[in-house]
Amino acid sequence: MGMTMTQKILAAHAGLSSVEAGQLIEADLDLVLGNDITSPVAIHEMDGKMKDSSVFHKDKIALVMDHFVPNKDIKSAEHCKCVREFAARHEITNFFDVGEMGIEHALLPEKGLVVAGDVVIGADSHTCTYGALGAFSTGVGSTDMAAGMATGKAWFKVPSAIKIELTGKLEKWVSGKDVILHIIGMIGVDGALYQSMEFTGEGVLELSMDDRFTIANMAIEAGGKNGIFPVDEKAEAYMKEHSMRPFKAYEADADAEYARVIRLDLSSIRPTVAFPHLPENTRSIDEVGDIAIDQVVIGSCTNGRMDDLRVAAKILEGRKVKKGVRAIVIPATQKIYLQAMEEGILKTFIEAGAIVSTPTCGPCLGGYMGVLAEGERCVSTTNRNFVGRMGHVASEVYLASPAVAASSAVTGKISGPEELGM
Amino acid sequence: MKAQGTVFKYGDNVDTDVIIPARYLNSSDPAELATHCMEDIDKDFVKKVKKGDIIVASKNFGCGSSREHAPISIKAAGVSCVIAETFARIFYRNAINIGLPIIECPEASKGIEAGDEVEIDFDSGMIYNKTRNTQFKGQAFPEFMQKIIAAEGLMNYINETKEQA
Numbered sequence: 001m002g003m004t005m006t007q008k009i010l011a012a013h014a015g016l017s018s019v020e021a022g023q024l025i026e027a028d029l030d031l032v033l034g035n036d037i038t039s040p041v042a043i044h045e046m047d048g049k050m051k052d053s054s055v056f057h058k059d060k061i062a063l064v065m066d067h068f069v070p071n072k073d074i075k076s077a078e079h080c081k082c083v084r085e086f087a088a089r090h091e092i093t094n095f096f097d098v099g100e101m102g103i104e105h106a107l108l109p110e111k112g113l114v115v116a117g118d119v120v121i122g123a124d125s126h127t128c129t130y131g132a133l134g135a136f137s138t139g140v141g142s143t144d145m146a147a148g149m150a151t152g153k154a155w156f157k158v159p160s161a162i163k164i165e166l167t168g169k170l171e172k173w174v175s176g177k178d179v180i181l182h183i184i185g186m187i188g189v190d191g192a193l194y195q196s197m198e199f200t201g202e203g204v205l206e207l208s209m210d211d212r213f214t215i216a217n218m219a220i221e222a223g224g225k226n227g228i229f230p231v232d233e234k235a236e237a238y239m240k241e242h243s244m245r246p247f248k249a250y251e252a253d254a255d256a257e258y259a260r261v262i263r264l265d266l267s268s269i270r271p272t273v274a275f276p277h278l279p280e281n282t283r284s285i286d287e288v289g290d291i292a293i294d295q296v297v298i299g300s301c302t303n304g305r306m307d308d309l310r311v312a313a314k315i316l317e318g319r320k321v322k323k324g325v326r327a328i329v330i331p332a333t334q335k336i337y338l339q340a341m342e343e344g345i346l347k348t349f350i351e352a353g354a355i356v357s358t359p360t361c362g363p364c365l366g367g368y369m370g371v372l373a374e375g376e377r378c379v380s381t382t383n384r385n386f387v388g389r390m391g392h393v394a395s396e397v398y399l400a401s402p403a404v405a406a407s408s409a410v411t412g413k414i415s416g417p418e419e420l421g422m
Numbered sequence: 423m424k425a426q427g428t429v430f431k432y433g434d435n436v437d438t439d440v441i442i443p444a445r446y447l448n449s450s451d452p453a454e455l456a457t458h459c460m461e462d463i464d465k466d467f468v469k470k471v472k473k474g475d476i477i478v479a480s481k482n483f484g485c486g487s488s489r490e491h492a493p494i495s496i497k498a499a500g501v502s503c504v505i506a507e508t509f510a511r512i513f514y515r516n517a518i519n520i521g522l523p524i525i526e527c528p529e530a531s532k533g534i535e536a537g538d539e540v541e542i543d544f545d546s547g548m549i550y551n552k553t554r555n556t557q558f559k560g561q562a563f564p565e566f567m568q569k570i571i572a573a574e575g576l577m578n579y580i581n582e583t584k585e586q587a
Contacts, residue, residue, distance in 0.1 A: 040450050045577050046577075049577040049578060067447075068447075075449055079450070123488060123490075125512055140515060141516035143577060144516075147576050189482060190485065365439070366443065366445060367447075384437075387440055388440060388462040389444075
């Protein structure tokens with residue numbers, strides 16, 4: 001029986017000629033990732049329980065301080081200090097502190113630390129982002145991260161897969177965010193539980209790399225183990241621009257078995273919004289009704305890349321954020337921040353009345369930099385709209401694309417660019 | 423090994439943000455995390471929970487963020503086992519890795535209500551609802567996971583296997 005793309009990568013990293021869904025394997029890891037929230041727990045596990053607390057490879061661990069930095073309080077500062085000291089003690093090459101950091105899932109591809117064919121675990125659920133490059137990457141907890149740092153290996157149950165065949169081309173103002181929200185709306189937040197989401201079809205070629213990162217990023221919001229894209233010319237060009245590492249492009253076998261096949265014409269997708277309190281509660285922009293908002297967040301590991309900022313700036317250019325709405329823009333990395341500055345995009349945001357923040361995950365998880373009060377509503381380009389996710393348990397998060405978020409900032413209610421006559 | 427306790431019952435898609443909200447993730451101390459366990463879905467949980475008590479939920483328990491603080495807070499709050507129809511995969515791994523027993527059993531999830539007294543025999547996978555006098559067979563762990571649980575977590579298991587090597 002043939003293997004899916006994910007199964008082929010896992011087999012190669014387990015030293016096996018073939019694997020099948022359900023099989024338990026131990027795979028070699030190309031990279032182990034942690035952040036300022038999850039790494040301290042992993043470090044404590046290593047230092048407290050391991051007789052030999054050395055790391056397997058100082059170049060194959062990435063520690064990114066991104067959730068609560070610049071530190072929001074003393075406890076967060078203590079966490080970062082713990083990671084900083086660990087990184088120094090073990091001479092970790094890829095430790096990214098304030099000044100070099102970015103939101104981890106935007107930063108690692110940009111730094112060339114992940115390429116096609118890799119197996120990556122990260123103690124952050126959105127580690128699945130790197131599937132956009134044709135890597136197998138998945139989120140784990142801190143103990144798995146600790147074990148990964150110590151041994152360079154992780155155990156996996158080989159997943160079955162959902163094949164998502166994309167055709168057609170996205171309409172104007174429709175982006176990768178709308179594609180993945182649409183799919184989660186179709187299959188639900190546990191629609192891909194324990195499974196891979198393998199994106200294929202000629203429609204893939206039409207998607208920018210930033211769109212693919214956004215789509216793979218939210219595979220976890222359908223319960224998926226990973227999301228993965230074929231390695232085409234765009235992916236190759238991205239990797240050659242960003243990485244010195246050789247990559248390996250795997251392809252699913254023609255006779256690979258899929259648990260489910262979904263066919264989706266990209267041209268049929270409208271701007272999509274996920275209503276509180278689950279990412280599966282989706283409606284097209286035509287069905288949202290009249291919902292007044294208090295805040296807009298444009299950023300995160302889902303939508304803080306150049307494509308995202310450019311589309312938001314195009315909408316905010318020459319317009320003003322409606323009085324009473326707080327608009328927060330967060331470029332995902334230092335490089336993106338600088339690029340946006342050079343392109344004049346940051347000026348556009350500030351002139352429109354938005355604020356621009358240093359890279360941070362802050363508001364996405366209700367950490368800081370945009371926490372909501374009771375009864376407040378936010379249109380956000382982030383990835384989760386659970387109860388209390390961005391603040392008070394009685395606040396609401398509406399997930400949307402940068403185009404919808406920027407348009408909503410102008411009108412003060414959930415709106416698409418069409419409402420602005422664009 | 424056995425567990426016995428009173429049941430706290432929840433529905434579908436209990437996410438790790440409501441199990442332990444991010445505003446408390448500036449701590450990694452189990453005892454401190456336990457004082458906020460389930461705060462955004464059931465603010466009375468920490469006042470009522472007793473050592474040995476059991477959480478029963480429906481589909482996709484523990485979805486969302488990979489924060490291991492979620493199973494850590496549940497374990498530190500004294501919960502002896504979580505039973506659900508299905509678990510989100512990262513939560514499933516995390517629970518096993520820290521030695522919090524969890525059982526997938528759709529029948530038990532449907533046949534147990536809040537406040538029921540439940541006993542679990544982990545060796546046989548049997549779940550007894552003493553209040554309603556019913557019993558359910560939970561899914562047994564694969565051998566590989568049993569070894570991790572027997573070693574009381576992944577790190578101890580790795581220590582043991584490293585020594586054998």
